[in-house]
Amino acid sequence: MSKRNRARRMSRQETAEASQGAIVASNDNRSEVHAFTFGDPEPVLSRATMLDMLECYHNQRWYEPPIALHGLARAFRASPHHSSAIILKRNMLAASLEPTKWLSRAAFKGMAQDYLVMGNAYGQEVRNRLGGLLRLDHALAKYVRRGVEPGRFWWVPGHQPEAEFAPGTVHQLIAPDVNQEIYGVPEYLSALQSALLNENATLFRRRYFENGSHAGYIMHVNGEFADGDVDKMREALKRAKGPGNFRNLFIHSPNGKDGGIKILPIAEAGAKDEFLGIKNTTRDDVLAAHRVPPQLLGIVPANAGGFGDVTKATDAFFELEIEPLQSVFLELNDAVGAEVVRFRERVKAAA
Incomplete structure (x- = not known):
């Protein structure tokens, strides 16, 4: 092997660059090929997951929820399947309710939607002058905070001064969480990233067609053209982007070859x-x-077989999902001391 073709030894600078991710060609002095790495190693217990081990923060008056409630409210309409599934459960719950003199169907529908979206639902007692129960109103879970002292709740709208509810008049329903027992956490939290990705894909697709300046194709030209024809084609392609894109483009090449x-x-x-x-x-x-x-x-359905009998699916869904949700709202009866929530017995559709 001659000295010219023999691989030379890397210098200290080249060795340091290679250890940091750069690849240096030692046999070719004419050019250098550089590569880079991305994605640092992430620990199993990151800073975000470490917050699960802490208690809910409080300001000496009320506890702050572990998840931003305004973020959950915005994500409610992020995906059509996400919002539609919640609305379906809410409507089926409201349809199965038998209204009482203390609880209207409108108030129950609001509490059911809050429970499904945010994992918390609040019912506020409204009493008459003699102290008797007049009705049970729906308090928006997005603005209700649980007080540090037991039995106390706060109204924190954000754009107005906060106010405290009368002690003992607000009752909370929570979806259990494994990290704390102060606030509930919605059951769909594990699929929230998928719902947001679904929204991002739709928005990206909309921008893809709106801007009209994406790299959709490559025009390869190798024929013979008159002077200025290539510049004219380049100018026509520049004018074809933005509003009014996807225009037709005519090209004439008298001396060009087939496939040019x-x-x-x-x-x-x-x-x-x-x-x-x-x-x-x-x-x-x-x-x-x-x-x-x-x-x-x-x-x-994507196949010809379909998804099966819809009546049987409705019966199974009602038994496995709606009835357990009904049992959650029946807890208000024990908290209030009266039968404020009552559901009708459902007859199966398959029967």
Whole structure:
């Protein structure tokens, strides 16, 4: 082997660069190829998960919820399957309610929606002058905070001064959490990232068609053109983006050869497949978290067999999901001391 083709020894600077992620070609002095790495190692117990080991913060008056309630309220309409599943449960609960003189169907519907969206529901007692129970109102869970002292609750709207409810007049229903017992946590929390990804995919697809300046294809030209024709084509392509895009483009080449102009798509097919995959996968995650049969949400089956009998799915869904939710709201009867919540016995649709 000659000295010219022999691999030279790397210098200290090149060795340091290679240890940091740069690849240095030792046999080629004409150019250097640099590579970079991304994605640092993440610990199992990150700073975000360490917060699960702490108690809910309080300001000597009320506790702050472990999850931002305004964020859960915004995420309610992030995905059509997410909001539709919650609305379905809310409507079925409200339809099964037998209104009493203390609780209206409108107040119960608001409490049911708060419980399903935020994991907390609050009923406020309104009493007459003699101290008797007049009615049970719905207090928005987004603005109610549990006080540090037992039995006390605060109204914290944010845009107005906070106020304290009369002690002993607010009753809380919570979805149990494994980290604390002060506030409830919604059951769909594990699928919230999928719902947000579903929204991001839709918004990205909208921007993809709105801006009109994405790299949709490559125009490869290798024919013979008159002077200035290439500049004219370049100018026509520049004018074809933005509002009024997807225009037709006419090109005439008298001396050109067959195949001299080629259109090579680079992003459309791949982006379409990726979009459909994200939408379907995130939809399945959300429906699994809500445990809602797809035929109850109007989803079109992908196969000819369909999803099965909708009446049987409704009966199973009512027994497995709606009846357990009914038992949660029956706890208000023990808290108030009267039968404020009462449900009708349901006859199965399959029967």
